Amino acid sequence: MATEAWHAAIIHADQTETYCGTVDEQHVRQVRALSELDSVERHVREHPRQAGSFFVFRDDGDLDVYVPVDAPEFRVYDPDPEPKATDSEHLLRGGSGPAYVSGVTRFGDQSIGGASDSPGKPPRAVWHTTESPAGGNYFSSIASYLIRVGAEPQVIYCPVTDRLGQFGPLTQSGRALRNDGSVRVNRTGKVCIQVEVLGHAKSPWTKGFDPDDKPNYRKLIAAMRAHGIPDVWPVGKPPATASAATKRPKDIWESKGGHYGHSQIRGQDHWDPGAIDTAIVPGKGSSSPKPPTTPSPAYEPFPGAAFFHGGRHSSIITAMGRRLVAEGCGAYRSGPGPNWTNADRESYRRWQKKLGFTGADADGYPGKTSWDKLRVPNT
The missing domain is CATH 3.10.50 (Chitinase A; domain 3)
Structure with a gap:
């Protein structure tokens, strides 16, 4: 029909x-x-x-x-429902590097995957392309799409604007790879950091790309190295065409750490990211890039109105509460803490009133204007 x-x-x-x-x-x-x-x-x-x-x-x-209107309901299910290792085990073995790159935009509820099935295997990074435009504000619309279809990596990156975002911590799995039968490919290795780069496989995004002018890109590569991901491509350079994307050796994926293209991984049928320049991705760790031309953001960007609801647990809430106390707006009997509570809402309502907001604009739920004025330190 x-x-x-x-x-x-x-x-x-x-x-x-x-x-x-x-x-x-x-x-x-x-x-x-x-x-x-x-x-x-x-x-x-x-x-x-x-x-x-x-x-x-x-x-x-x-x-x-x-x-x-007649479509069956689609819900985002985690394709890897129960981790084989507990989160504490995963974080203990995979916690050598940062969970977040400093200054990134955080999309969604930061809950996308889970612990590794094989934390004793070498760490690796996987590069994708979104097959979409880059630049402008596509950074936000592509992020919304990935959330909507349940295909989030840990990281999204725009090579034109140098904008960097995360859907979840680097220390847990993404869900941008398809399972290979019963093998949960997203959960292979000490870490498996996946990056969706805005661009098309047929036009490699590294053409004309200068890492020295991209401080956020350099921070991402530094975070990968901090997790022990070596500067190598175990399967070689990613293929330049769809017809060439035939080499997906399972033994290498299981045993070798380093960088991989989506096109080089067991169980996949995509050919992205195309023939990106492996001299740029990841580049050489011994190089001395120019210092960033702009400082890293010192304050948490507004995480969105939907972030603040009962049951939310985040270090951002703790940092917010401490700022509210510093501004004389605290309504806490104990804390502040990482869980969103009525005390947080009442404290924030006092902050809104202090700024002169009234009525529905002083309901205790953060909005972008009041949040930016609060200047919550980056966590």
């Missing part, structure tokens, strides 16, 4: 969502036709697990979502 109507919604750059009602087939055809025009910066991507659903990447950072 053909689809006759679609639910339409907008996911905004701050991860809030606006439902727009239903649209008919003519509207959907117009949307698809518009995206094919060279003069329009909108790009369509089909939902990989829900037939008939699709997304439109917008250059303003928002993501348009279309879902058939």
Whole structure:
């Protein structure tokens, strides 16, 4: 039966969502036709697990979502439901490097994977491309898409703007790789740090890329090295074409640490990231790059309104509470602590009132304006 109507919604750059009602087939055809025009910066991507659903990447950072009204409900399930090693074991064995790169944007709820199945195996990094535009505000819209379809890596990177984001800690698994039968490929090694780079495999993003001018890129590579990932490509350079992407040796993946392309891993059928320059990725650890031209952000960026709800556990909440106390707005009997509580909400309400907010603008839930003024230290 053909689809006759679609639910339409907008996911905004701050991860809030606006439902727009239903649209008919003519509207959907117009949307698809518009995206094919060279003069329009909108790009369509089909939902990989829900037939008939699709997304439109917008250059303003928002993501348009279309879902058939008769489509079965799609929920994001972790494809690796129960870790074989406990989180404490994983963090003990994999905790040599940082969980977060300093100054990154944090997307989603920071809960995407789990502990490694084989923490005794060498650490590795996996490079993907999003097969999308780079630059502009696509950083946000692509992040929204990856969350929506449940295919988040740990890291997303834009080589044009040098923007760096994380969907979860480097010390836990991503879910951008497909399982190889019963083998949970995402959970191989001491760490398996996956990076989605905005760009296309057919046009390698390293062309014209200068790491000396990209401080966030250098911080990412430094974090990988801190986890013990060696500056080698065990399967060689990633292939330059889809037809050449045939070498996916299981024995090397299981036994060798280093850098891999999505195209080089057991159980996969993609050919990204294309022929990226392995002299740049990861480059040489002995080189002396120019110092960053801009300082790392000193304060936590606003994590989004949906971040603040009952049950949230984060060091960001502790840092926020300490700032509220320093501003004379604390309503804590003990703490502050990492769990979002009524005391946090009351303390934040006092902060909003101190700034002159009233009514619904002083409800105790952080908004971007009041958050930026609070200047919560980067954790």
